Amino acid sequence: MSKANDDIAAEHSKRDGVMPTDRRGFLKLGAVGVAGAAATPQLSALAEAEDGVDTAFSPRDALAEETGEWRASTCAGCTSWCASEILVEGGRALKVRGNSNSQIHGVSNCPRKHLGIQQLYDPDRVTQPMRRTNPNKGPDEDPEFEPITWDEAISEIADHIMMLRENEETHKAMVTRGRYTYLRPILYSHFPAIVGTPNNISHSAICAEAEKFGPYYTEGEWSYRQYDIENTDYVIAWGADPVSSNRQVSYYSSEWGDMLDDADLAVVEPRLSATAAKADEFLPVEPGEDGAVAVAMAHVILTEGLWSREFVGEFADGENLFVEGEEVDPEEFDESENSTGVVDWWNEELKDKTPEWAAERSGVPADQIERVARNFGEAGPNALVWMGGGPVMQVRGSYTSMAVHALNGLVGSVGNEGGTLFSPSDGTASLPGADDYIDEVAQQGLDYIEEHRDEVTGDKIDQRGAKDQPVLKEGSSGGGVVTNNAADGMLEEDPMEIKFLLSYWNNYAFSNPENQRWIDALEKLEGEEYLHVTVETNPSETAWFADIVLPATHHQFERWGQLRSTAARRRSINLHQPVLCDDPDDPEEVLENGRLWNVKSDETEIVYMIADELAERGFTEMLDYCEQYEDPETGLSPSDEYDDRELRAQAFSRNAIKLRMQPMWDPEVGHPGGDDYDGWEQFREAGIWNSDEWEYRHRWPSEGGEFGTVSGTFEFYSETLKEALGGHADRYDTDVDDILETCNYLAREGDDNAPHPFLPHYEEPYIHGEDDYDFEFVDYKSRLNREGRSANTEWYQEFGDADPGDEPGQDVVKLHPDDAADLGIDDGDEVVIESPVGEIECTAKLWEGVQPGTVAKTYGQGHWAYGRRAAEVFGEEAKGGNNNRLIPADYDRLSGSSVFYGCVSVNVKPQ
DSSP, X not given: OOHHHHHHHHHHHHHHOSOOOSTTHHHHHHOOOHHHHTTSSSOOHHHHHHHTOOOSOOHHHHHHHXXXXXXXXXXXXXXXXXXXXXXXXXXXXXXXEEOTTOTTTTTOOOHHHHHHHHHHTOTTOOOSOEEEOOOOOSTTSOOOEEEOOHHHHHHHHHHHHHHHHHTTOGGGEEEXXXXXXXXXXXXXXXXXXXXTOOOEEOSGGGTTHHHHHHHHHHHSOOSOOEEOTTSOSEEEEESOOTTTSSTTHHHHHHHHHHHHHHSEEEEEOSBOOTTGGGOSEEEOOOTTOHHHHHHHHHHHHHHTTOSOTTTTEEETTSOOOOXXXXXXXXXXXXXXXXXXXXXXXXXXXXXXXXXXXHHHHHOSOHHHHHHHHHHHHHHTTSEEEEEOSTTTSSTTHHHHHHHHHHHHHHTTOBTSTTSEEOOOOOOOOOOOOSGGGOOHHHHHHHTHXXXXXXXXXXXXXXXXXXXXXOOOGGGOTTOSOOGGGHHHHHHHTOSOOOOEEEEESOOHHHHSSSTHHHHHHHHHOOSTTOEEEEEESSOOTTGGGOSEEEEBOOTTTSOOEEEEEEETTEEEEEEEOOOSSSOTTOHHHHHHHSOSSSOBOIIIIIHHHHHHHHHHTTOOHHHHHHHTOOOTTTOOOHHXXXXXXXXXXXXXXXXXXXXXXXXXXXXXXXXXXXXXXXXXXXXXXXXXXXXXOOOTTTTOGGGTOOOSXXXXXXXXXXXXXXXXXXXXXXXXXXXXXXXXXXXXXXXXXXXXXXXXXXXXXXXXXXXXXXXXXXXEEEEEEOTTOSTTOOTTSHHHHHTGGGSTTOOTTOOEEEEOHHHHHHHTOOTTOEEEXXXXXXXXEEEEEEOTTBOTTEEEEEESOOOSSSOTTTSSBTTTBOSSOOGGGTSOSOEEXXXXXXXXXXXXXXXXXEO
16 A cells, blocks of 8 residues: 555544544545545646645646656546547646557547546545445445455455355355456456356446347347448448447547548437437437338338349349339349348338338338438448447347348448448457366355256346346357346345345446336345445445445556457557556556555456455465466566565556457567557557458458358348247247247247248337326437446536537436427426336426427436535435436346337426
């Protein structure tokens, strides 16, 4: 621990004296305010300037003249994961930009990087470990936290793990993951395995799994996509807002203006987004009806002969037989090498799905559907559909995901110039595994579910793989995650009771639909046999229920890690490193000067410290696992270098990132084509590795490649989904139709009057409360959200109008003026929004950017914890309303995705 942190801890003890009795004691113990920060060597330059501290250092001069040093790291404010550079002067982070070495986005930026500095210097950060002293848990219970040392916190965690081992209950442990780096296997995979639990739950299913479903079950690619906007002629942004809150915001924002000069843009969206405001065509679709528009566009492309012959095929005599209402004889169509099943798709789904049919359901005019489809087809193959979460994170969204993405296949834009591109492999090294360190006790815990298969539901605490949760990631029954359903597993104690929870960088009690269930689940972890540990930067709603709160490093400034970016036909490998100190390779320097407070990295340092404590209790396997992480340059393990535990933990963290990224910096190891570096130091200073440009069409079978599907082709009829769904049905000794009915889909394999389950198709949306509530609810993400963690920054609150229709410092629900008049609601009125599962309060905003019959609200407000800016009164009163109080806990069960969009109706009433 650095001397500065020792002084801070001493100041806490002297200043507070006794335990605070009010809720704000949580903040007083967990963080140092600006006044307290000004007494330390590491402080906010902005706060220092405002407070008039007399110092030779002038932050304003440094900002103006950039007299400091630009140091490379990575922003993890969203899944863009952009490489960044931070201007550091005297140990202070002053300014952020994109990494000048990036061949994807260069120095281009987005607001999230800048918000990171406000998070780093947030006066409400958790600055030291804290222990709960109030044994009762609940939103109305003051946790009454007391400060403790890292040794005390780690000792208590080790004690609880040993108790689980002694009781042969290791399967009752659980790890939940939010934001991460690609050192994540250490804490997320290997730590649970060595402890002996199957329960590691990621946030992925509240993020983007349904977006990945369609591309996987047509072309075999389960990943985020990239889009060749530099060479495209036509873009349909479908439920995506690329300049605000989708992938690679820095890159796409910098290129978007040039794209608009050269290409046409259509936006399919229920509300006027920032992207839609600049579009050539705005298609204001009814929430949930995206699939109708997609299949109607496919109908137009085929009937007008606009499909790609090279990618799809051609009729034997050249005459277009795709005629409205008429089936096609498969023998009349010669499929290309690249795709299969287009005739099946036409006969079973598309032949009657006209623009007029879609207009009745979607509210989008038939002539506009036809026009956009025609223009898109004529622009192909240099055209792309950019699919976001809006159309697919719905109850029946998997099939919409397939239908929307299949449009890329029809025009031959898949992997093609100006189209939607594959993600090349990143070439990083795998981290050392855990298999050799799983002892008999741990193995018993890992085997618990298989040994009790007849008594339990699913494969983990989220009940993935249950009959009603196929979660078919990459074709495997139960292969994905059902993040939000873990709360039900905990409440039902099925497939097991949870007695130990380690959550890191997530706030599930806030960020999941129908989040009250998580509050109830966390309340259950009450009593001496239970322990909830959370690792966070801020005192969140989840931390309110914890027994131990551990202060986390900030990803962008204070830790080792690695993420990656994908755009511009490249992949970059982006380094996180401690930028506040001069020599991040020196563990002593990092601990002394590399962190603002006494914080640790979740995925590495905390794991090592727990492992070391467990070894002192006779359980050595986890420490043995950590000690195999040797510095690839020196060959030294952490214990070879240092005796002090915290220094060894930091050495472990450094060694892990050097091992992970060795192919990028070590010429003797080599890498797939890309930047060449001569050693770790050169790479670390650059902070990024850029791949060579990706080759167009390299997976097309006609070019000697292969798609990752069962057939090796792009599948309009998905043999890949047929195999996966069939495998899940076999698991429960039933058929596909029974599984689909159980999971609330309309498709049936054995019913000619129902959609076919292995084809992209339209399914009527399932909307909770539509018979009893008046308005469809439209939820969307703010361009200032850093994965939902920015609400305690000044800029987030001050610049609310960065999102169209929103207002600074307010949490507003947007209503169409005609609807507001019918309700007797005026602009600025306080209102209550009610849904079948809850209600919230916020402010009415009359805005013509929403359709009549819908209301739209930005997600991000509604915190009652997290900090003094995020909450109206910390621990007591929320600021605005959390959309998740309105959204029911339901799922697109083929992908595991939580539903957020087109899924619930609400009423709006004056307060």
